[in-house]
Amino acid sequence: MERFFEFFPYDGVYPEIYFTSGSTVHQAWEEICLLRHSQQHALGTPVNTMCADTAPLIDQARSYFLTAVGAEWRAGALVYYYSLLNLAKALLGIKGQLTFQNLKGNLIQHGLNMKPQPSSDILDLVFTVHPPRNGSGDPNNVFALLYETITHETWPFSDTINVTLSQFVGYCLDVGKTLASIYQEQPRAITVESLGRCDGTNVWFEMRVPSGFEGDITKVVPLTWAITPSQTADVETKEAWFSAFHVPTFSFENMSVLRCGHRLIGREAYETVKNGLKREITNAFKGQTEVFVFDDGHRWLYVPRIELNGQKMLWHPLLSDYLFAFVLGSVVRYQPFLVIPGTKSYALGESWCRQAPSTALRYFLMRLTIPPVRIKSIA
Secondary structure, X not given: OOOEEOOOOOOOOOOEEEEEOOOHHHHHHHXXXXXXXXXXXXXXXXXXXXHHHOHHHHHXXXXXXXXXXXXXXXXXXXXXXXXXXXXXXXXXXXXXXXXXXXHHOOOOEOOEXXXXXXXXXXXXXXXXXXXXXXXXXXXXEHXXXXXXXXXXXXXXXXXXXEEEHHHOHHHOOOOHHHHXXXXXXXXXXXXXXXXXXXXXXXXXXXXXXXXXXXXXXXOOOOOOOEEEEHHHOOHHHHHHHHHHHOOOHHHHOOEEEEEEEEEOOOHHXXXXXXXXXXXXXXXXXOOOEEEOOOOOOOOEEEOOOEEEOOEEEOOOHHHHHHHHHHHHHHHHHHOXXXXXXXXXXXXXXXXXXXXXXXXXXXXXXXHHOOOOEEEEEOO
């Protein structure tokens, strides 16, 4: 009987990893641009002709993005948004949310708008999100359609809603330190590791999570959890993690182990109990998981639901980065006095521009490719 088994949430399959000795950004764009030349998907089905039809959008997105990389961040912020906008349109076309005629027409809107406001902090600026479809039911607003494509859930609002960036920024993976030090806010998306174990009598599932974030999972995910602080984790637990993933003992510092499981009735029941536990875990997380896009290993993200206007919704870091790009792009265009050196908005905007666009690009790559692809540098 095996001592441990892995649980990986991305439909149980690791994304492919492409290695590069150069820039991960340039390699990601190479993989996206190659989509137009694909003859068939990995599963053998004919390639969606939209891969070729959306090539101009991808080319424009690439041109914008690489221009922004070399620009001073306050100039690059707006250009990053237009890059992500074009990538979003291409993704919507390839996934069938928009037709080529939709994309060629003039009816496709950003789905977002924001007016100049007196607030001195970009997190407090109010902007509007429009529903994905117009009064006739035709798809016409990019952001809400992107939400549906990323989460596979229907956008729940039939009318416009007003929101602020403060509601979303915690899901941006790259600005956590800035948020904590300047705004005293903790991240929402949590990097975790997981492992299934068996001792011959019990089968259980463990998660290693940063200390302080235990309740974000145990109070929401409907499983019966036991919490073990790092300082009381037993030697056997640490040895199991080292055997499975080469996790050293010192990495348990400032971590906790969450555990849930089932008792075996007999040895012959092991596979049944193990597979049942996997299904139970998958159902309990209900789409609140994502690959940790920087890693080529077993770490993944727990992404808790977000609450907007009384609705609890699935969310994704890419959606937050997209909205951040929109707000920041609007600010540097219309209200540049909000992002001058010495202000919190300046520090946060610079932090986002220096890191987050490449993260958003990697998540777009994973959504555009079948099977999903991750880029890792070997430099």
